[in-house]
Amino acid sequence: MIRAYAMSVKPERGFYVYRDMLRAGLRPNGVSNSFVLKGFVKMGLVLCGVQVHGRVLRDGFCGDGVLMTGLMDFYSGSGECRDACKVFDEMCVRDVVAWNVLVSCYVRNRRTRDALGVFDRMRSGGSGCDPDDVTCLLVLQACAKLCVLDLGERVHEYIKDHGYSHYLNLNNTLVAMYSKCGQLDKAYEVFKEIPNKDVVSWTAMISGFASNGRGREAIDVFREMQRMGVLPDEQTFTALLSGCSHAGLLDEGRLIFDSMQKEFNLVPNIHHYGCVVDLMGRVGLIEDAYDVIISMKCKPDATIWRTLLGACKVHGHITLGERVIEHLIELKAQEAGDYILLLNIYTSAGNWEKVIELRKIMKEKGIHTTPSASTIELKGEINEFKVDDTTHPRIKEVYEMLNEIENQLKIGGYIAEITSDRLSYHSEKLALAFGVLATPPGTKLRVAKDLRICIDCHNFAKMLSGVYNREVIIRDRTRFHHFREGRCSCNDFW
DNA sequence: ATAGGGTTAG
Incomplete structure (x- = not known):
């Protein structure tokens, strides 16, 4: 009965049955506990799950591995990563599924970097089990997210060595992993070989x-x-x-x-419309893009308005930019970045009155920009930099190198462009400077950034690729930029 | 009875 409800659209009813069962003096076994938990995750009933956890401990089910793993997954699905880890730590016997739930928990809850380590932790012995096909799949997802090619390749080798090569889902994930690490040739190679x-x-x-x-x-x-x-x-x-x-x-x-x-x-969904708006905005059909949003059958969200706002920035469209901000405010979704974008529209149009006015509004509203971060991987080590970073162990050398690079690039004609209201060192510049510093000349630099690259850093990377004769790959929030010999493969900025 | 494939505009 509980199982039926857990799988249905009314999983909370499973909880009532479960409660009645307890009132009738019956002790739920591992199986009924598992099903009721599954229902809670679906419903987002965190407290109910915690109650079940308490009961599980009281009834002495903590040695039931399957049940504890279900509990882990429950916490993981409820966004309670720390509790999931706690259950994992307290388990006396951990099978490969428990380990996989741990990796899945990290991947789902934005602790991707922790997911990477698990593969080696399992292999180094002491874990009691080896990674299986599911572990490989999850770790590959983590590699794809963080652009960690090195580990991704090792997992690929592991897949070949363990006879998983014909698994369709693994091959599909490999294609995605190589693509997201900028290795399109490798992705195609895997893709080509997939039989069905x-x-x-x-x-x-x-x-x-x-x-x-x-x-x-x-x-x-x-x-x-x-x-x-x-x-x-x-x-x-x-x-x-x-x-x-x-x-x-x-x-x-x-x-x-x-x-x-x-x-x-x-039927087109909001993502499809989003792409079309982006496409039209990019080529300058701003009004048409606006009409597309207005005519949509689904409700426009903040992101789609933001896409249009970005296009207004590129094409210097002030009036529409202001209208878009109004829509965002109406959705109560306006963010610092939106104001910065509008500010930039005013700035590039030379409309200083508006600039001053908007700055005042931003100050009144207490709007700050959120710092973004970039990572660069060297010899398996992941180095993270934030805007104006002060925490990296070699930060002093990095700034010195950055200064030197900027001087070199200036000779080549690079002019720093101020894209926000203060001049700062964006994280991708720091990551690139570190890359130049810490690798032999000519080494390819691969950087992943959590937000979108700005035009200044884009110019910087473009020039750097030519002046320093380095191939540079930057993966930002939306796409790849391959820089080579002073050029970029994209046409985002022109 | 517990984990797991591709996508998501800025």
Whole structure:
């Protein structure tokens, strides 16, 4: 009964049955506890889960590994990472599933860096079990998120050595991992060898090309997919449309958006619309993009307005920018970055009165910018830098190197552009300076950043790639930038 | 009875 409710749309009823069971003097066993927990996660009933935890301990089920693992997953799904870890630590016997739930917990709860370590912890013995296919899959997701190619490659080797090579879900994840680490060739190599590619495989590859700015190839893969008779789904179109927008393929994007509705009978969701708005905004069809948002059947969210605001910035469209801010305020979703963007629109238009007025408003509202962070991986070590970082152990050398690089770049014609209301050292500049400092000349630099790269840092990286003859790959929040010989593969800034 | 594939505009 509890099981039936847990799987249904009314999992809380499972709790009532569970409660009645207790009142009737029956002791729930591990199985009923597991099911009732699953229902709580779905409902977000954290306190109910905690009550079950208490009962589990009282009834002496703490030696039940399956139940404790279920409890871990319950805490993990409720966002209580620390409690999940506590249960894990208190377990006397941990099987591979318990370890996997731990990794899954880290990945789901933004502790991706902790997830990376688990693979080696399991392998170094003492854990009592070896990573299995699920461990590999989860760790690969973590590698993809953090752009840690080194470990991703080791997991790939492990997969080959342990006879998992034919697992479709692992291959699909490998394609995504290599794509997200900027290794498109490797991704394609894996993709090519998959015997029975399904919609997920194709979507992973399309997305790989898309996020690396190779929209045409993304479309080619999509055509090939259709020739092979695999039906695309909503996610395929999200990937495809984002590819069109990153590559500025307006006509292609429009055709695809049309065909997904007419040919494939799919209803566009907010992501699809978002890509179309981005695409139109990028090529300067700002008013059209606005009309798209207004005509949407679903309610516009803050992100889609922000996409349009970004386009207003690029094309210096003041009046529409102000209108967009109004929409964001109406949604009570305006953030520091939005005001900065509007500020930049005023600044580049030379509208100083508005600049002063907006600065005043921002001060009154107590708006601060949130610092972002960049990471660079060297020999398996992950080095993290924040804006104006002071915490990295080699920070003094980094600033010295950064100064030297800036002097070198100035000779080459680099002019620092002020993009926010104060001049600061963005985290990606620090990460790049550290990379130049800590690696031999000519080594490729791979940086991951949590926000979007600004035009100044973009210019900086572009120049650096030429002057220092270094290939630079920066993965920002939305896409990849491959810098080589003073150029970038993207057309975000022009 | 417990873990697990691709996507998500700025």
